Amino acid sequence: MELPPADCVYGEQPVAHGESYETADGCVTYRCDNGALMVEVDNRTVVDGDLELATQAEVDAQACVGSIMGDLVISGTAADLRPLAQLTFVGGMVDISASDAVSLTGLEQLGEIGAGLTIAGNAQLTTLAFQPYMSVFGDVIIDDNDALASLAGAGFIGQCAFCSGGDEGEGTTGVDDPAGGDTGGAEDPGGTFYGNIVISNNDVLVDIGALGNLTYAWADVRFQNNAALASLLAMPLVQVRGDFEISNHAAMLDSEAQGFAAGIDVWGTRTVCGNQGGVACP
DSSP states (O other), X not given: OOOOOOOEEETTEEEOTTOEEEOTTSSEEEEEETTEEEEEEEOOEEESSXXXXXXXXXXXXXXXXXXXXXXXXXXXXXXXXXXXXXXXEESSOEEEEEEOOSBOTTOTTOOEESSOEEEEOOXXXXXXXXXXXXXXXXOEEEEOOTTOOBOTTOTTTTOOSBOOOOOTTOOOOOOOOTTSOOOOSOXXXXXXXXXXXXXXXXXXXXXXXXXXXXXXXXSOEEEEOOTXXXXXXXXXOOEESSOEEEEOOTTSBXXXXXXXXXXXXXXXXXXXXXXXXXXXXX
């Protein structure tokens, strides 16, 4: 017996087989073809160079941006990033610094960043919102976000399931591309990240559970001066091929920091200092 054609779902919106669905922003129209959403009309735009968004009006004006070939810089009074919901690719770096953003909701479709991610000095930021299978070629710096209590939404750090080939140190999560990209390479026994990771000066950060798949780091990993952070045990890190640092955490017992660091194979310099009950950093 031949099965009837399957319907589709866009987000939580059901789309019947043969029917079309236009996104709320009007940027893309999909048609359901036996369970698969096919792009029927695509109004997404491509920015050939860098894009700097320093006001909410500038963010709103990019409601259908799909790709940015250069850097994306978000700062100033830019607060509501939901107009960027169609953005899937940034060829350069993403720098979200000194902005009024409370949440990064709107960046959930971003699938690839070509040159690193910096989230710094956003005084009101409470929520990250990246998809767990985002690929980042470069470093990740999360610094001085005074209201950020959790790294939820940063699960892409160490989410590698099938690491692609390439030179050691090449900064990418190397994840299996759900859109059909290169998935070559053997299955990795744990999550891997290739760029430097710096988590620093986030005063109320207590939850690093998003790093629960990070097992192998091929560059530096630094936790510095996160005043409320008491434990790193949620992170199953076993090897760091660069330097590893746990420093100046007022709520983290030195004995716990020392014990955690001792269980990691560190190829560079291991630094544990300035934590509760421990020796001061030089």
